[in-house]
Amino acid sequence: MTDVEILELTNKVLAEEFELSPNQMKPEASFREDLELDSLDAVDMVVVLEQTFKIKIKKDEAFKSIRTLGDLHAFILAKKEEMGD
């Protein structure tokens, strides 16, 4: 999977899970303020991303510092790279 495909898939699964529209999926979008997601949604985001990309996120400290969709994109790409994908 290319980096672009990974980012597109990330946006797709988040949009489905949280009922977001494509025009909301901008890298600078803040999860809390712009996308109005809360701590329960963060838990579900981990579940969805772990299932989608077959990665482990739950106890990753770096995940806790994610604030924007762009932060998440960078995190997922780093994770996939780390896993040798």
Add this chain to the structure above:
Amino acid sequence: MRLNKVVITGLGAVSPFGTGMDALMHGLISGRSGVRAMEELSEIAGLRPRIGGKTPECDAASIPRKFRRSMSAMSIFAVLAANEAVAQAGLEPKEIRSAGTGLSVSSTIGSTNALQAFFSNFLDGMSIEGIRSTEFFKIMNHSCAANLTQYFGITGRVMAPSAACSTGAQAIGLAAEAIAMGRQEIMICGGADELHPLTVGTFDIIEAASTGHNDDPQSAPRPFDAGRDGIVCSDGAGMVVLESLESAQRRGAVILAELAGFASTSDPSNMASPSSDAIKACMNAALKDAKAGPEEVDYVNAHATGTVLGDAAESRAIGELFGDATPVSSLKGHLGHTMAASGALELAATVRMMRDEILVPTRNLEVISPDCKGIEHILKLQDKAITFALKNSFALGGINTSIALRRI
């Protein structure tokens, strides 16, 4: 001791006839049945009933995701019904969020569909991985109450009394008492349930479910009929807005009826088989609470689910208390048994009958069973002014409830 008169100012319904009180009343008045064949039940080994009164698709998407994410079907039904009741009562968001407004709503059990999803995952490898954060909020016993509290922003008292098929009536009765005692001015209250094969199976196992009408679903259940063979399970939600008379008058709300009396009594004689003496005692207690005598009652909306023992015991109790001239009907021939919703849905329909001056007959009652005789069964739609009605709801575990309604 009652400090305040309690009145009904809003009604809401989600039923096998669809969303809204008008859909409910149209179905009842036109004599339709909400019972359908349920092919999915045939996939379950050992389960005999193949019919049910499943609520049709409703507008769940109108509930914002933030609230909907923790709701199973029963909470969605309850929100939609409560929205209707609140709108009819003319309650503003500020009034709903004030400390004077409380909530009393429950179901027979938390969402069995959510429980099934949880345990399917859990038992498959003893894992909780992949379970969503909001799953437990659908399973907990006060799921409906908690979800409606968040949705409406309730800050007053919230109660989730659960008593199987008496749940809706008990939730309304206890809400009325909170108002009568001056603890709350307004209560949004009722009951809700969602159909799952466990419910159908429960009644099948104890030989209380209809099994002989799978080929003709709309001919069951048959309350009071000689050919009755048990309950048909359904789902939905009934919600009402109660408030003190003073609150309703101050707000200029239309008063639909007075909730004049309530009784919740228990029958320790048997877990599943009701005694007519206990039913009579419950109806008597509700009348006493309303400071009314049996002669004032001009309609009894029976619990009558279509079981052999339950209908006979209720008929005997009604006959002994009211004689053979007080009209009686059960709405379960149209709706099936909507479980925790039944007391609230059928009470809401009774209030509408009082407003519209009609009496809905018992659907599927063709040959009155010998053990259900001695009371005035309604067999056809009638025009009748009802001043005082009694609504019965009884439950497994021997939890009986009666609510007295007075037109004012």
